[in-house]
Amino acid sequence: MGECKNLVIMCMDYRFQSVTHLWLKQRGLSEQYDVISAAGSSLNLLDDNEQRTFILNQIDLAINKHGIERIIILHHEDCAALGNISMNTDEQINYHYKKTAQAEKIILTHYPDVKVEKFFVTLKGDFLCLAGKK
Numbered sequence: 001m002g003e004c005k006n007l008v009i010m011c012m013d014y015r016f017q018s019v020t021h022l023w024l025k026q027r028g029l030s031e032q033y034d035v036i037s038a039a040g041s042s043l044n045l046l047d048d049n050e051q052r053t054f055i056l057n058q059i060d061l062a063i064n065k066h067g068i069e070r071i072i073i074l075h076h077e078d079c080a081a082l083g084n085i086s087m088n089t090d091e092q093i094n095y096h097y098k099k100t101a102q103a104e105k106i107i108l109t110h111y112p113d114v115k116v117e118k119f120f121v122t123l124k125g126d127f128l129c130l131a132g133k134k
């Protein structure tokens with residue numbers, strides 16, 4: 001098996017595919033990342049149910065077969081996986097800051113050596129780092 005150091009966990013939403021792959025390319029990661037794409041991205045890890053199991057199995061495969069060292073979690077503005085909750089952009093950023101922090105904790109319980117990065121993608125295509133915010 002080949003080596004691939006990065007795993008991207010992102011939403012299935014069509015509006016964020018091109019911009020995300022472009023962003024990854026600009027970071028010098030072309031063809032150096034696995035992708036787990038599911039509605040709600042890492043929100044699927046937060047409840048102890050079959051969605052969590054599914055995502056963890058995918059992460060496990062990527063780490064063990066490809067040697068993943070970094071997981072990049074992307075959440076985005078106006079995510080349909082949240083249902084009909086109405087929040088402005090700042091409220092959404094706060095919400096996803098908290099949720100991605102919880103997801104990171106769960107990942108690190110299983111894979112303490114992996115590095116986790118978290119970003120919020122706006123509809124305009126800006127990638128806001130969610131580390132160190134409140």
Ligand SMILES: [Zn+2]
Pocket residue numbers: 011012013039040041076078079080081
């Ligand atoms: Zn979404």
